[in-house]
Amino acid sequence: MSKQLKGTKTAENLMKAFAGECQARTRYTYYASVAKKEGFLQIADIFIETAENEKEHAKVFMKQLLKYGMDGEVVVINNAGYPVAYADTLKNLQYAADGEKEEWSDLYQGFAKTAEEEGFADIAAVFKNVAKVEEKHEARYRKLHKNVQEHTVFKKNGKVYWKCNNCGHVLESLEAPPKCPVCDHGREHFEVWVENY
Template identity: 55%
Template structure:
C-alpha cells in the first residue's frame, strides 16, 4: 500500500520535472530561433543603416548650428547622435552575421541652415516612430520575435521625443526666442556654468567672457 503511494508520488514528481524541462526547452528554442532569411532580419539591417546615417547627419548639423551661434542646438544634435548610435547598436546585436541584401530608401538631402536641418531631422524622427518601427514591430511579432518587437516599440518612443525636441528648437529659431523669452528665466553658460536671470541671455558671459551663443535655459531636473 505504502509502496504504491510512494511510486505514485515519484511518478507525479517525475511528470512535474518533465513538464518543467519541456517548458524550459521551449523557452530556449524561442530565444535561439534564427532570424536568418526573415523579413525581421532585413528590417533590423534597414534600421541599423537608418540610425547610423542619422547619427552622421546630426553631427553635420551640429557643426552648422555651432557656426551659426547656436551652441545649445549643436549640443542637442550631438547628444541625439550618440543616442542614435545606441539604437543602431541595439538593432545590430540582434543580427546573426553574413551578407544580407536589402532594398530601402534613405534621405539624400543637403546640409542646410540650422532651421532647415531641424525641420529635416524632425521629419525623419516622425517617420521612424509613426510609420517604420510600428510596422517592423508588427512583423517581428508575426514572425515570432517578441524581444525584437519590444525593442522596436521602445525605440519608437525615444524617436517621438526626439521629434518633439527638434520641433521646439525649430520654433525657437523661427520666432527668435533662442536667447530671449517673454518672461525672465534662468540662463546658464554651457562653458563655465554661470547662471543669469532675465528675459534675455547676456551678450557675453560675465564669468568666462564666452559669447551669448553659449547660454541656454537652465535645466533643473534633479
C-alpha cells in the same frame, strides 16, 4: 536561439533600421557643426547627444541580428531610401524632426508588426521601445525648431535664468546677454538654466 532569423523580413528590417540609425547619426554630427557655426551651441550639443543615442539604437538592432546567429552573414536591403538633407540649422531641425517622426510613427511600428507576425516577439519589443525614444527626439527637435524660427533661442517672453556654459554664471533676464559679464564669452554660450535634479 531556436528560431531562424536568416532570410526573414525581420532580418531585413533590422538591417534597414541599423542603416537608418547609422546615417541619422552621421547627419546629426553634420548638423551639429552647422549649428555651432551659426552660434547655436546648445542645439549643436543636442545634435551630438542625439547622434550618440542613434549610435546606441544601431547597436541594439545589430545585437538582435547577432543574437540569432547572423554574425558574418550578408543581409540584402530592398526598397529602402535615406534622405539627402543638409542645410542651415532651421531646416536641419525640420529634417531631423521629420525623420524621427517617420521612424517612430511608421517604420518601427511596421517593423514591430512584421516581427510579431514572424514569431519574433522579442525583436518586436525592441522596435517598439526604440520608437518611444524617437518620439521624444521628434518632440525636442520640433521645440528647438520653433525657438530658432521665432528667434527665441536667446530671448524669451518672460524672465528666465540664463546660464553661461563656459563659466557657470547665472542671471535672470528676458534674454541672454551679448557677452557674459564674468568671462566675456559670447551669447552663444548661454542657455536657459533648468535644475531638474
